[in-house]
Amino acid sequence: MSNAATHAADQDHLWSVEEHLEDILATVRPLEPIELQLLDAQGCVLVEDVTVPVSLPPFDNSSMDGYAVRVADVAGASEEFPAALTVVGDVAAGQAEQPFVGPGQAARIMTGAPLPPGAEAVVPVEWTDGGLGEGPVSGMRARSAAPEGATGHVNVHRPVQARAHVRAKGSDVKAGDHALEAGTILGPPQIGLLAAIGRGTVRVRPRPRVVVLSTGSELVQPDEELGSGQIYDSNSFALCAAARAAGAIAYRVGAVADEAETLRSTIEDQLVRADMLVTTGGVSVGAYDVVKEALSSVGDEDEAGSGIEFRKLAMQPGKPQGFGSIGPDHTPLLALPGNPVSSYVSFELFVRPAIRTLMGLEDVHRPTTRATLKSDKALSSPAGRRQFLRGTYANGEVTPVGGAGSHLVAALAHADALIVVPEDDTSAEPGAEVEVVLLG
Amino acid sequence: MSNAATHAADQDHLWSVEEHLEDILATVRPLEPIELQLLDAQGCVLVEDVTVPVSLPPFDNSSMDGYAVRVADVAGASEEFPAALTVVGDVAAGQAEQPFVGPGQAARIMTGAPLPPGAEAVVPVEWTDGGLGEGPVSGMRARSAAPEGATGHVNVHRPVQARAHVRAKGSDVKAGDHALEAGTILGPPQIGLLAAIGRGTVRVRPRPRVVVLSTGSELVQPDEELGSGQIYDSNSFALCAAARAAGAIAYRVGAVADEAETLRSTIEDQLVRADMLVTTGGVSVGAYDVVKEALSSVGDEDEAGSGIEFRKLAMQPGKPQGFGSIGPDHTPLLALPGNPVSSYVSFELFVRPAIRTLMGLEDVHRPTTRATLKSDKALSSPAGRRQFLRGTYANGEVTPVGGAGSHLVAALAHADALIVVPEDDTSAEPGAEVEVVLLG
Incomplete structure (x- = not known):
């Protein structure tokens, strides 16, 4: 720890909020990326530049429900003097084979369906008689109810220019374009784009798994009966919810009694599912401050940054704080004071930025x-x-x-x-x- | 639907965004409240006024690690002329029995522990010799390492006033006070408060379960091979993520082919887990617009507001829209257009406010x-x-x-x-x- 060497010997030194935060953020590293299913990656930070593998749209397609036509066939058409075309079939979205549209012909086409060979433009159905031989229609009849709509004749009431109502292949993104840059946070529209270009999984930093323990022999689970000298455990609930709100997957272990050995074994048990541990209570100058007692000696002397250091900070609330790493993977651990407001303020100032650093976010601070x-x-x-x-x-x-x-x-x-x-x-x-x- | 009667006969009528939204919000009702575990209620709206059952703190307790004393015994004490007191024991947090502090006596006390009988104030340990017989100390030695700290003598270096470093019973909240009002959104500090007053469960409106289906025979799951005329399904991903971001529990059903019977049976299947259904695609004027075809006939004529109505809106993108209710429980269904941007904009304008109305939120709109x-x-x-x-x-x-x-x-x-x-x-x-x- 950069600031630790300077003051370590001085028990009474008051560290500034900035010094403590700096030491935490200098130690906490973004989690290793993993490949996740798209919807599991929501809220996560992308670690790869994503390139478009196939142009969007992948083929010229119709932006309207209507008729695919040749431009020359409908030149000068009006409601009074319509262009009468032979309907050679339907082009529905997702249909593999399309009819060829020759001179004097039209194919009935649906929004999103490929422009069939021979056709140059699309006439919206509202500009035609829909094949019914009367005035303009407001839409097509359902294929299931009126299969004859794919055949017969259609009167077109207006001319169109080439490519009218056609969305060109690649007009959204082209193969080889950058779709999203590394560092992008994946919200709903980004997930939509990744799906649209065919990405079912994506490489991101996962949500950190944060284990929250409160300590104190006086703590009772809500809904239980309060005995003499007891209070309800609220920190493990509030901090679990706060860790989630910061983007973490939070596990509430609940309250651990003030016994160093119990605490040590509980923490060791939890390491397997923890990217970070947060404790509350037991960090001050009392004779039963077990977090301090249990964790002051866990450091590996040969390993820089290993072990938990306890400090006094020049802040109120939240003067006593502990921070360091623990276990074979040097899992970060923040030991917060036990008063509910102290622990909550400490969470906001120190734990939340640490969680967001684990996530790989650049903006880790509250505004x-x-x-x-x-x-x-x-x-x-x-x-x-x-x-x-x-x-x-x-x-x-x-x-x-x-x-x-x-x-x-x-x-x-x-x-x-x-x-x-x-x-x-x-x-x-x-x-x-x-x-x-x-x-x- | 309030606006429906006016325009129902006119197929070409363009509804305003406001009219459509008004009809949706007039139909969608907040979900029935249920009792949830505290951490399951995060982000939910409280439906009860919560009263404090027991004062916080529930007993006078120490705000410092130190010694519980009688004021007269330490009057005039200084480092040069300390008050020497007999230590009669420890008062740790969570300890059921406390020693009586008589004249000339002190009890070593930890932060949060009850003020023992006889004592009138707490002297911080830093104002004493910690029982070591030397100068001021910076803290206590751990009980486990030095059990003798709970006995012997302590020199106190400074006087205290009555109630100094004592947090009075009920100084946070008093039994009978209102803790939280109905309508409060439960964030981390509210969950902390509920736990602190002993509430393990709480009555809230649950998160709505929103089922998202996209329709279209052209749609292929990401990571699959694209065939001719096919595109990737992106709407079901984007809207699922958006529904979650709005506060819902979202289920992605994925893409359903353009067959009315398949769609109808899929929707019926999903009703059991849906508080709301959202479909994309198939709502326009084409011959293969199956959502319109499948759902136009599902209404129960005898039931006001039952059935799905399809409309054209005076907006771009997002002109074709469907809305109504379906199934025995009249589950709301919003049928959005299929273009990705149309469906996303429609979600923001119509689905998100509907989800937040189901949650019982008052503020349902984007700023x-x-x-x-x-x-x-x-x-x-x-x-x-x-x-x-x-x-x-x-x-x-x-x-x-x-x-x-x-x-x-x-x-x-x-x-x-x-x-x-x-x-x-x-x-x-x-x-x-x-x-x-x-x-x-």
């Missing part, structure tokens, strides 16, 4: 903006700590929600932004311009 | 904005049709991508916005202000 602080009173903030307060943002203004206490999980559920008070400021006055992280 | 048209030449648009062109939007400007052709799927994959040219305009000049739909 930030400047906003006017809308508040009855000044916000206070401890000197030397960057404070992240919960707020709601709208129209250039941000309003604090709840107080600074890191246990205020109810307020968090009503916030959509974090208000940032810098390390050097001990207060933010109403009407001041402040930095805001938009939680989106 | 729109006004933007300056950045283009070398004027955009042309047919009179009487509202045109939706693909574009990229940034900083108040929108730039067209590709042309107006509805087969331009490659251009669609590089767009992030739709440029709207109203029915009455036949062109949009460079520099003009235009309406833009942001595809997000």
Whole structure:
């Protein structure tokens, strides 16, 4: 870790948010690409430049339901003096063989069907009598109900130019064109394009598998009875949902009791399905802080970046943090504090960018903006700590929600932004311009 | 359908985008709520007002690792003249029994642990000698390595006020408070709050199950060989991905050949897992437009709103559209045109709002904005049709991508916005202000 060497000996050193994030992002690497089925690749980052193997459309085809004709045969045609043509058959989409359209002839053609040999243009059915011998029609009768529509005669009421209502082969993309560049995030239209050019699978970075564990002997599963001194486990739920929202496949292990050996074996068990591990709780200075106890000694001394380092950060909430890698594959592990708001803010600042780095995304950070602080009173903030307060943002203004206490999980559920008070400021006055992280 | 009666007899009537959307949204109803496990409810809309059953925190507890003390015992304490207290035991989080803290006594306490009886405040461990008899310490030694820390004596270096470093019972939320209102969308912090108050399951509207079928005998599965006159099925992929992105659980049935009986039986088969069906292709005026043929007759005449109605809309792309309900449960079905861009634009305009209505969301529409048209030449648009062109939007400007052709799927994959040219305009000049739909 680039910043680790400098301060490692100093237990009381407060690391900046940037230093910690930098160390995390310097260690976390994008996952190795795999070939996935198209719909499994939704939201993933493409790692190959995709070239068009076959031109789209792959053949000249009709853009209308109508009649494929020769231009000379319908020159000067009008409703009063229609061009009468012999219908030599149907050209439906997906039909392998097409009739030849000779002089004085027409083939009834459907949208998307290949322009048959001999034909030069398509006349929309609405410009004809549809073969019924009367006035203009609004559409064709269904083949199943009126098979005679593919034969007989048709009166054409208007002339057409060559290539009219014909979509030319390759007019969308040509064989050899770049369809999508490496780095593209695959949303619905990109998946549509890949399918259209015949790609059933595609090479992408997979969604990271993130295992979330909360620690604490006081934690009880929701819907269970609370005993004396117990609280409900909420972190594993909130962070699992947040990891998913960031793009990961998240596994909730739930709460592990404050026993170093249990925690260590649970984490070792989970490594097989983890691209990253996230723990909450047990990282502070108490005598039962088992995450610290269990993981401080797991590093391989010979391996740079191996092992978990615990730090104090110049931020509030979220002062105690752990980060490093664990197990034979050096799986990244982020150890967050246990207070619900601390863990959630830590997730936003550190885990989310790490997940998005694993995905191969370039834009790993939440958007930030400047906003006017809308508040009855000044916000206070401890000197030397960057404070992240919960707020709601709208129209250039941000309003604090709840107080600074890191246990205020109810307020968090009503916030959509974090208000940032810098390390050097001990207060933010109403009407001041402040930095805001938009939680989106 | 409110607008249906007016125009039903007139085959050539062009319906407006608004009329069609209004009819769809007047028919589609939010799904019946069900009780879901918390993490299964992510992204869903809550249908109950959730009340806090038990105050948070449920008991007075420590916000620091330190020592629980009586205020009088540490009055006037300093590093030079520390208050020496007898350590009567540990109070760890989750511990059912706490020691009584009498005069001259202290209990070592961990963050989140209940304030023990007799104690009035918490002194952070950093304000003490940690029981080691030397200067201030930066933390506690692990209980497992140094069990003697729970006994002996501790020197306290600073006084505290009553309730210092104590989080009061109910300071986050109180029993009986409203935690979340009906209508809340459950994101990670809301799920965290529900877990924190002990809710393991919650009553929400489920994600709609949307079945996507494309129709066309010319369609081939990606990765297969293209025969003469064939193209790859892309609509079922793009719309499946789009339905998911809108919040649905999407099932891709894939391509069905242009045979009315096959289509009808496939749709009947799928009804069991569908809250909504979406088809593409076969809705225009051709002789092989099987969706129209298969579904025009399925309505129950006695049931208002039953059956599928096919219409022409005053829009480009996306003129032919079908909508109605089908089967014993009157499952909504939207029949979209088959050109890839037509079907995608139709999805955005009609299917996405329908999916979000099924979810019980209030905000069902894509955001729109006004933007300056950045283009070398004027955009042309047919009179009487509202045109939706693909574009990229940034900083108040929108730039067209590709042309107006509805087969331009490659251009669609590089767009992030739709440029709207109203029915009455036949062109949009460079520099003009235009309406833009942001595809997000």
